[in-house]
Amino acid sequence: MIRCLVLVLTAFVSTSLEGALCYDEPLSNHQWSHFGPLCKHYVLGRKEKPDTVYEALKSYVNPDASVLDLGSGTGISTRQLFRHGFKNVIGVDRDSSMIKEALDANTDECRIRYIRADVSRGLPFPDEEFDLATAASSFHWFSNPSSIREVARILKIDGYYYIIGAQGLKKSRKNIDHVKSVIKEIYRSAGVPPKPHKHHMSTARALEAQKFHVVFTKEIPYTYNFSKQEFIEKLQSHSGWNLVNESIRADILKKINEYLETVVDTEGEIHQEGKLLVILAQKKSYTLTH
Secondary structure, eight states: OHHHHHHHHHHHHHHHHHHHHHHTSOGGGSGGGOOGGGHHHHHHHOOOOOHHHHHHHHTTSOTTSOEEEETOTTSHHHHHHHHTTOOSEEEEESOHHHHHHHHHTOOSSSOOEEEEOBGGGBOSSOTTOEEEEEEESOGGGGOSHHHHHHHHHHEEEEEEEEEESOSSSOOOOBTTHHHHHHHHHHHHHTTOOOOOOOOOOOHHHHHHHTTEEEEEEEEEEEEEEEEHHHHHHHHHHSGGGGGSOHHHHHHHHHHHHHHHTTTOOTTSEEEEEEEEEEEEEEEOTTGGGO
16 A cells, blocks of 8 residues: 555656656757758748837837847847847847858848857856847747746846747737648648647746736737748748658648649738737846745
């Protein structure tokens, strides 16, 4: 009886530990999460966020703030920050190919510093270095507790964490949901394995759990217009493309191209409308002690 009880308790503790480790594991640890091989598609297929995203931020944060753009990728969001007046901005990404693309996009008028770094492994900056950290469509890769605490570490007291494309809004992308479901079926029929599912806590709750104070949440409408080729490039810029075996990629792209011919408008475009959830949270003095 005692032996059985010990076994049950051991199993319970092991399961609890496994759950805790899973909860604190960044999504970016998965092999399919590497964007380096996809960076050229990223450049050709990804769109900027609506300008209203950054206008909402400027109501709270002065443009002369020191800013760290996390998961900056090819620099799309970092350049938008720069154009909106945030000249003291640094972009960080864990992938050297993405960093190279971002650096190549620098101009004399917009010269931004980029550093290769991984939030989940520790950022190469001293404590309380920045007034603002931003994450544009990247927070889900490092939304685990220890990564949030690492961001809190490099933020000044009362500094802000701005999440663009936060979890917590039921996604409804007008004119595009059916297209995505058909493409998903093309993948499934070709034997492409689905990405492993990982439960995400809502962004607001994840931040509050690490003692951030949520200042506001806003739903910002957007409209993207893609040419057929841009839409195909965007599909190939998503991490799920890493799961598609190279031997079947040409066939899948052929089927997707044929399908998209049936849904583009008279100008050959595909329209995507929806709402983007943005969250601004503030670090309080006791954040780092928890």
